[in-house]
Amino acid sequence: MANRVLLVLAATALILLAQTAQISAAQPDYVHMNKVIDKLERDLLVTGIWVNCLHPSSAMALTQTNGYSSYEKSLTKPMIDFALIDMEHEPFDTSELRNFLLAMNSRREVMAKGNLQPNITVLVRVPCDADGSFEWMIKQALDCGAHGVIVPHVRNAAQARRVVSACRYPQRSDCPIPEPKGIRGGGPSLCSYLWGMSSSEYVKRADVWPLNPKGDILAIVMIEDVEGLSNIEEILCVPGLGAVFFGPYDFSLSCGVGGADSHSKVIEAEKKIKKACDKHNVPMIAFAKASNMKRRIKEKQRILMIGGDYDLDSKISGSLDYLRKNMPDLKVGTSR
Numbered sequence: 001m002a003n004r005v006l007l008v009l010a011a012t013a014l015i016l017l018a019q020t021a022q023i024s025a026a027q028p029d030y031v032h033m034n035k036v037i038d039k040l041e042r043d044l045l046v047t048g049i050w051v052n053c054l055h056p057s058s059a060m061a062l063t064q065t066n067g068y069s070s071y072e073k074s075l076t077k078p079m080i081d082f083a084l085i086d087m088e089h090e091p092f093d094t095s096e097l098r099n100f101l102l103a104m105n106s107r108r109e110v111m112a113k114g115n116l117q118p119n120i121t122v123l124v125r126v127p128c129d130a131d132g133s134f135e136w137m138i139k140q141a142l143d144c145g146a147h148g149v150i151v152p153h154v155r156n157a158a159q160a161r162r163v164v165s166a167c168r169y170p171q172r173s174d175c176p177i178p179e180p181k182g183i184r185g186g187g188p189s190l191c192s193y194l195w196g197m198s199s200s201e202y203v204k205r206a207d208v209w210p211l212n213p214k215g216d217i218l219a220i221v222m223i224e225d226v227e228g229l230s231n232i233e234e235i236l237c238v239p240g241l242g243a244v245f246f247g248p249y250d251f252s253l254s255c256g257v258g259g260a261d262s263h264s265k266v267i268e269a270e271k272k273i274k275k276a277c278d279k280h281n282v283p284m285i286a287f288a289k290a291s292n293m294k295r296r297i298k299e300k301q302r303i304l305m306i307g308g309d310y311d312l313d314s315k316i317s318g319s320l321d322y323l324r325k326n327m328p329d330l331k332v333g334t335s336r
Contacts (some may be wrong), residue, residue: 127151
């Protein structure tokens, strides 16, 4: 009798071990909550649009018609990877931002994908220039659930370092990457809820990439002044920068050509910044439309702004048409 019991226990143990092995094998690799980071790591083209209207209905429409008229296709083959919410030239209303992000949460999307990574990453451009007190704005945007921030008019390395620090929580004493020192205040109740995880898990993930390879926050700086251009090498040496965004219109004002963003001075500045970004392996965000999409991709631009929710001249439609026609080659329309 005792031998039979032992045999049953042994058989049960073997079954449990086999089931555990199957579960372990079925577990996916680490999936970033930030889709932009995920696609950059997989060397896939990243596309984004400006968002100025923060009404919840706009958030639902963006989620449900992501490059298609069909919600079903948008769920599985989304064309737009991130929404850049412009709060520099629109009101800095965090109540609107919070409600917009809540409305972007789609249970159907989670069920279709089988993971918590949103099809659209949300980045927020804060209103304060880098020579001002922008840290509290970054904290507010991230606490609302954004996946990253963009700070305008970064002119030197010290300002870029402040951007990274504002995006990080203070690190544990045993953290292998303690610098730049984090100063973000702790209050992850809403952002962890939106991300679908516990507060402790959110705090682990809410660090800057690529400084922390498992980080899901993008700290992005805008270079749009002559001074910023002259300091681009030092700026790009700051650890934790996720990307650089060149602002051609503001740069044209800075260099004295008064809004002529296609002037040779502006074009040469963009080329210089792109070359420096490539040297330091920092992605650059560039503007693109159907007429120059092929050139932008040939230039190996990894992140493209293809339009906005205010596009009355349908630039975004032309951009999406181009991308759809070239989906297999460009590997757009991909989702985890």
